[in-house]
Amino acid sequence: MSFKDFQLIKPLLKSIEASGYSQPTLVQERSIPIILEGKDLVASANTGTGKTASFVLPILQQLIDFQDAPKRGKKIRALILSPTRELAVQTQETFKVLGQFTNLRSMVVFGGTSIEPQIEQLKKGVDILVATPGRLLDLHKQDYINLDYIQTLVLDEADLMLNLGFLDDVKKVERLCPKDKQTLLFSATIPEKIEQLGDQLLKNPERVDVTTENSTVKEINQSLYYVTKRNKISLCQHLLRNQIKGNVLIFRRTKFGVEKLEERLAEVGYKVDTLHGNKNQSERQTALNKFKNGYSKILIATDVASRGIDIDSLDNVLNFDLPNVPETYVHRIGRTGRAGETGMSFAFCSPDEKNYVKAIETFTNQPIPVVDDHPYPMDPNTKSTVHKKKGSKYKKGRKGEGAKSRKKRWY
Structure with a gap:
């Protein structure tokens, strides 16, 4: 299968070719058509299989009609929630690379850095926003972010998002977006908590699972x-x-x-x-x-x-x-x-x-090969040392003879 089979617009095909992508990965092959149809999606795939491009390409395709809006008139129409700053930056870079031949504007906001430059960039207008939950809610509270026009919400690396304690923030962001939006949930694994989150936030989602054991x-x-x-x-x-x-x-x-x-x-x-x-x-x-x-x-x-x-x-x-x-x-x-x-x-x-x-x-479901030939070998059967806290030599509630003799008595 090739990217042309998705009937993507020419600017996207041009950026795909310039980026060196040859053909879609399995998760892209199965996810992109579903997203282009406007359906909600829960997708799981092993790390390094191209999950990011699976939602970046269809989002760019869906928003292409808004690319020529005046810069200050642009509304945030796609929101990608990322659990870490590094992942958010990486996702934004993918949007820049794959959207390089369009006029769609994307940006990233995250905590741990000055908020002022992010506010200035938001004022100029953007189509696509990549954000970590904390900074997003902070900017929304200050009225610098308007989520009323969101068409697509992406929860990226959802299992990590939950592990880092962002569940309440994620639910709050979802409530701030329009009810008729498309919601996409991408995760490396789908534990029970992710299943529950998908049931709560998504509407009759399609499921794509291309995780392959080992x-x-x-x-x-x-x-x-x-x-x-x-x-x-x-x-x-x-x-x-x-x-x-x-x-x-x-x-x-x-x-x-x-x-x-x-x-x-x-x-x-x-x-x-x-x-x-x-x-x-x-x-x-x-x-x-x-x-x-x-x-x-x-x-x-x-x-x-x-x-x-x-x-x-x-x-x-x-x-x-x-x-x-x-x-x-x-x-x-x-x-x-x-x-x-x-x-x-x-x-x-x-x-x-x-x-x-x-x-x-x-x-x-497979052993890790052990290397014994090195200068610092240790017997694999060696037991870990348990460091027990040494207690007092006196019984609890008892004092030494010296302390007793020094104690002044009232009688």
């Missing part, structure tokens, strides 16, 4: 290293010297862990950038751009980067800390091995993370 992990060469916590940084440096070729995205569980690893790698001469929630949006975008452009070969991140960030030709992913949610592991390694390319994934497992390995292998 499709992400099959395209990636995985390896698992059993190593104690104290040796993880040394093993990381060993792999960077001898095993990992090209760029690498390293995941750590905490911001403190990210900064500690950055410091240790910088000490031995590596160019490293970091991505975590304590950084403002400008710092996060700068770090991401430097990594994308090849200035730095190592990017260390918390899970803020595990979804929605499209890094072309990411060679390696290293799970320095294993996630306690199996789906997160799949999303993390899904940053590499995209669009049919083969990627490399490395994972460290300390004794207290062995249960995470079992959960991941059960979820993906």
Whole structure:
């Protein structure tokens, strides 16, 4: 199948060709016709399968009649809700690329950065708005955003949206939009909460499920290293010297862990950038751009980067800390091995993370190959150390003899 089969207008076909897209992915093939018919849709697909273009192209097609409206007369007719700033920026870039030969205007708003430039841009008029829930509601409360003309509402990465606690905000935004709008829900997974949300917000939705079991992990060469916590940084440096070729995205569980690893790698001469929630949006975008452009070969991140960030030709992913949610592991390694390319994934497992390995292998229905040949081997049967808080040597409610003798008595 080709994009011409969707009967898209020439400016869109021209932008598709200029972008290097050859033919639609499975999720695009099934979703685009449904959206063009104006129906509500619940779609799930594995990460890296082109979900964003699945709604960007039909939205641009549907709004083409409004492209020549005077700039200040433009109304927001399509709203895309994104759970993270990075995903919102990525979605806006897709709109710019695929809408480059139209006069449709799109913009992105998110928190963590100055609100004034966003207000000025909104005043000029836009057709398509990509937003994170918090900043959107803030701007709406100040009357800078009018949602009365929304024709299409997209809830992107809905499962992540719920995991981050945006459920109430999402429902509020949906109520602010017209009742007769088209609603599209895209998600990597469809847990029960997403099913309930779809039942509440969508009208007789069509369903597209192109998630294929293990499709992400099959395209990636995985390896698992059993190593104690104290040796993880040394093993990381060993792999960077001898095993990992090209760029690498390293995941750590905490911001403190990210900064500690950055410091240790910088000490031995590596160019490293970091991505975590304590950084403002400008710092996060700068770090991401430097990594994308090849200035730095190592990017260390918390899970803020595990979804929605499209890094072309990411060679390696290293799970320095294993996630306690199996789906997160799949999303993390899904940053590499995209669009049919083969990627490399490395994972460290300390004794207290062995249960995470079992959960991941059960979820993906395949074992992760273990590498024993490295300088810091650990027996996989080693049990985690349980640190018990030492109590007082005295029984509860009892004092020592010295304290008793010093106590003044009233009698």
